[in-house]
Amino acid sequence: MNAPHLLARDSDLYVIHKPAGWVVHPTQDASMNDLVSWLESAHGVAGASPVHRLDRETSGVVLLSPSAELRAELGRFFADEQVKKEYRALVYGPTPAAKTLDKDLYDRRRKKALKAVTRFETLERFVSCSYLRVWPETGRKHQIRQHLQQAGHAIVGEQRYRPKKFLRVPGYVGRLWLHAHRLELPDGRVFEAPLAEELQGQLELLRSL
Structure with missing residues (x-):
């Protein structure tokens, strides 16, 4: 299976290329690969969470951040359909x-x-x-x-x-x-x-x- 890769970092914002078949955050199914665990193991970033969702079946750009404040700020942009x-x-x-x-x-x-x-x-x-x-x-x-x-x-x-x-x-x-x-x-x-x-x-x- 293809692996994710880091597209960019902007302070506490991490921009990830998610492959199809990966989920954005850990689930109870340990067999599923997820971006949060990958970001910690591959880049040493602990405590990150996704800013928005992307279907498991879909590939492409995903934003993650370890900063709760930044996630809340960007999350409002997504919720208000400003992105x-x-x-x-x-x-x-x-x-x-x-x-x-x-x-x-x-x-x-x-x-x-x-x-x-x-x-x-x-x-x-x-x-x-x-x-x-x-x-x-x-x-x-x-x-x-x-x-x-x-x-x-x-x-x-x-x-x-x-x-x-x-x-x-x-x-x-x-x-x-x-x-x-x-x-x-x-x-x-x-x-x-x-x-x-x-x-x-x-x-x-x-x-x-």
């Missing part, structure tokens, strides 16, 4: 040049539907799939995954929000094809994680066909 987030996704079928998906999503914890908005633009189209740049304007759980599936363009490798019709996608890499590419904080700081190697490899294969 600009950009993802990359490979989805089934041909997509339009650009589209806004505006459909409320049910929140089980709050027991009600909440406003959810996702924008995307198509970067490339292949025979059976499309490569997208995606911006979630709100921060609902599994928002991108749900919205794209509802729009008829489930993410390649999706096991929970599955496509209505499967299409053959050459070079399938055995994981959810969703990558957290970029975070921009309200103060102008920008952090980016390059596309995971296995995803980049599949893109190059698709371009060669």
Whole structure:
């Protein structure tokens, strides 16, 4: 399994490239790799916690900090939807040049539907799939995954929000094809994680066909 790596450090803020299959914090399942334990063992940073969440199946940029004060400050930015987030996704079928998906999503914890908005633009189209740049304007759980599936363009490798019709996608890499590419904080700081190697490899294969 791929290992995380440290993209940047800004005082008490650690910017990590999370591989797919890793969780952000320790769980009761000791077999799961997590970023908090990795940051302590690989870089000697004790007491860190994630500033925000990222699905286990998704790769990309994650912020961690050992400072409770800093986590609270940055956490408010995420909660207030002031952080600009950009993802990359490979989805089934041909997509339009650009589209806004505006459909409320049910929140089980709050027991009600909440406003959810996702924008995307198509970067490339292949025979059976499309490569997208995606911006979630709100921060609902599994928002991108749900919205794209509802729009008829489930993410390649999706096991929970599955496509209505499967299409053959050459070079399938055995994981959810969703990558957290970029975070921009309200103060102008920008952090980016390059596309995971296995995803980049599949893109190059698709371009060669």
